Amino acid sequence: MDFLTTLPVPRRVAVAGATGRMGRMLIDALRHAPDCRLAGALAGASAANQDAGAVLGFDSGVKIVSELRAGLADSQVLIDFTRPEATMAQLGVCRELGVQLVIGTTGFDEAQKAAIADAARDIAIVMAPNMGVGVNVTFQLLAMAAKMLSTGHDIEIIEAHHRHKIDAPSGTALKMGEVIAEAMGRDLKDCAVYAREGFTGERDPSTIGFASIRGGDIAGDHTVLFAGAGERIEITHRSAGRASYVQGSLRAVRFLADRKAGLFDMFDVLGLR
Template identity: 50%
Template sequence: MAVRVAITGFGGRMGRALAEALLLSDEAELSAAVVRPGSSLVGADAGEVAGLGRNGIAIVDSLDKADFDVLIDFTAPQATVDNSAYCAAHGHPIVIGTTGFDSEQKNQVLTNAGKVALCLASNFSTGVNLCFKLLEIAARVMGEDADIEIVEAHHRHKVDAPSGTALSMGEVVAETLGRDLEKVAIYGREGQTGARERDTIGFATVRGGDVVGEHSVMFLAEGERVEISHRASSRLSFARGAVRAAIWLMGNKQSVRAPGHYDMRDVLGLN
């Protein structure tokens, strides 16, 4: 029996990509499509809205009106806080791809991991999570002898910067090297900045056009440079990873995974 998945933020770009990923899955299916109250999409056929043909699922404006096993949430920070609290109260595992949380919001979300299985990741792409593992290796081998810079690019509509993925990459490198990212991160440079300090990790952000997502981490040493990069050409790569995480959280459906905070590296066996 397929895992029944609800999608919040269904009217957005990721909501539609998730619907397509579920259509391609043999193990999971769309059972509910949720949008914010007052949306003009309420009552519309979810399949038609996603451009996949009618599927008989009417879009609703509340999780109370949805029937599902697990929720996939790519919305906005406060909405995700509220949705994770709902899932914790009702025993539904949740996959979270929302970024841009402040520290209080993130703590609120993670508190709910004590009640249900919760997979929170800055990026659900298989390739990006492989890059996280490669960054650990590169940082151990080159990190003390190289300057480290992270460059990311996204479409003009992205509202947070640097991207959650870029920050996660910085966290992986900093943790491997025993550094505190909050103390060593440099977010952009301007004017007479002076010579670069070796322990810092630099971030540069590009916004424009319809770029789905590009990330590069450079280890710049004397006489050589190692660069680990990932470029996404379709949101479907993120969506298929999120569906994979939803199936993983449900276990075999008779045995839902234990409450706790998981990430995509757990899903892929990279931790």
């Protein structure tokens, strides 16, 4: 009996986009996580009232709903990998209900990022363009390389994703650019180049270039090229699938357990600061 009382109370987690690829993987992962349980599933009206585990071949006991308050009524934290407009709709309800957020959605504009930061005054939020542990370690390696190669090397970021991705460059690529720019004492807004076409002239050595590839089912490849005179250094991270994002999201859920408010990222979750 004493052993039973020491078991952690599972965190009650809702999943946005429950019928999507990430949503299904999150629901399956929650099924096997001893310290978390599925408490809500959000999706469009066409999927409402279906069991959230039906497509995965099990009965979760949680019905998919389209109404936000109903889906969050029994939840402590919402995991969101949807689209910016859906995230913003969920943000206000989460703030009102005191539900924490783990945001893996990308493509936010500056006003939307500001709204998320404002909501974090009342609820705890983890927001990261990539929840994977490995890619966040890669960010640290890029910062180290950028400090050492801040002069004499041209920097290009090349990313590739599946044909269904709707934003470019990817949130991970932009984060890489931000990390590199910060390490060199620059602001990415002032030095990023997102497109080249026609007569461009010589490359400005102070810029950070981006190139995006879309096709097939590529989960996510990112390479940062530091091209100098007589040498090239490439730092690459490749995702074989979304499993790393799922496990990182659950780590973020656990990290938020004793946080009342604040905006955090995966560096905070993984203790990389």
